[in-house]
Amino acid sequence: MPNTLAHLGVQTIATKAVDHTIDVKWIAVGCIIPDIPWIIQRIVHWLAPGVDFITLRAYTMVQASLFFCLLLSGALCLLACNKKILFLVLSGNSLLHLLLDSLQIKWANGVHLLAPFSWHLTSFGLFWPEHWATQALSLLGCIVLLFFAFSDRHQELDLVIKPLNTLFAGLLLLFYLAAPPLFMDGPFAADNHFIQTLRDQAARTGNTLAIDRGNYDPQTSTIQIFTGEKLHIHPMALAEKTKISLQGTFQDRNTVKVTAYHVHSSQRDLYSFVGIFTVLAIWLLAIFRKKSKVAQRK
Incomplete structure (x- = not known):
């Protein structure tokens, strides 16, 4: 699938073309939402080598589906002032992320667009991650992210914490984290990523x-x-x-x-690490500036 930098380049341009006032910080969050389960899976691989990784893979697939991306988008938008616009930004970029993922060749893989109604993996398989188009999009992503991070640096974070909204956001987040086991029979029945084949060793x-x-x-x-x-x-x-x-x-x-x-090649992982850490840096700087402004007002 395209690396994080490639996603940021394409999706930022697409979102800005619809509404140039959308803050790149929120666009970046929408770009990363579908990858959050896969990032957590990799961390678990590092920290807990004794985990049942086939079950973990099924959990991750469910959580990375479009339906669960919408759940997380809903939880995050409840913490902002302009909830409707932010939900459209986050959910729209989650969908675009998954559609872009489906363009690359990835054997035994694909995206779940219709789950939990269908666990068919969508994959158009047009080019490999090492294709020159991916390299070009990665360079574009680096340029676009830095440009709009600078141009949008004065935009407010639009965060607001209200008890009722925070409660509903917490409930959605809890469902996002706890509900995947309810749907894991789907990926096993469809043998997504060949997890059922790998689990049943005697019948391989x-x-x-x-x-x-x-x-x-x-x-x-x-x-x-x-x-x-x-x-x-x-x-x-x-x-x-x-x-x-x-x-x-x-x-x-x-x-x-x-x-x-x-x-x-190993470039895909490198480009993804660069993209994710750049987004984290942009958000941390924005949060620091917001705190500094509050301190100055006091």
């Missing part, structure tokens, strides 16, 4: 599989997947450790015959 033989961005080790001819499991793969002609996506068929419970593979 003969089943097809696709892996997105696994770590390949040429010394052991294995690929480490999101569960932490290492699958033996063949035939492979790569001589260096790298990230690959692959398609293949299980020959036994932990051996996969590869029918196609793609080598990835």
Whole structure:
């Protein structure tokens, strides 16, 4: 899927074209909302290696669906003065984010636009993350984000804390965090990301599989997947450790015959880290300026 910088570039321009007065800080939040579950999943991978990662993947898929993005958008907009406009900004950018994600080739992946009514993964698969278009959009995102961060620096945060609004925001946030297990049967039944295939190890033989961005080790001819499991793969002609996506068929419970593979670069992660930390910096500066103004008034 496009990295965070690419999302910020395209979505900021699109939103500003509709209404140039929309603060880039809120546009950026809308750009990141669909990725929040995936960011948290990565943190859990680092901090809690003993977690059941197949269940975690199902939870994350549910939470990253458009329906749950709308829930989080609703919770956040209740903390602002102009709630209707902000909800449109956040939800519209969440939808645009998911549509952009669906344009790139990502085996075993896609976006849930109609969940919980349908757990079909939407993926148009037009180009790989390493395509020159992604590189161009990443550069555009860096320029656009810095330009509008400077031009919108005097815009107020539009935050207002009222007891009733805060209560409803908290209830929506609680549902956003606690409700995904109620819907996790959907991704398993649809075998999204092949989680059902991977869970039922005894029935793997003969089943097809696709892996997105696994770590390949040429010394052991294995690929480490999101569960932490290492699958033996063949035939492979790569001589260096790298990230690959692959398609293949299980020959036994932990051996996969590869029918196609793609080598990835590490730039996508780098561009995403730069985009996320830039957005955090912009928000922290805005909050600091707001506190400074309050202090001066006192």
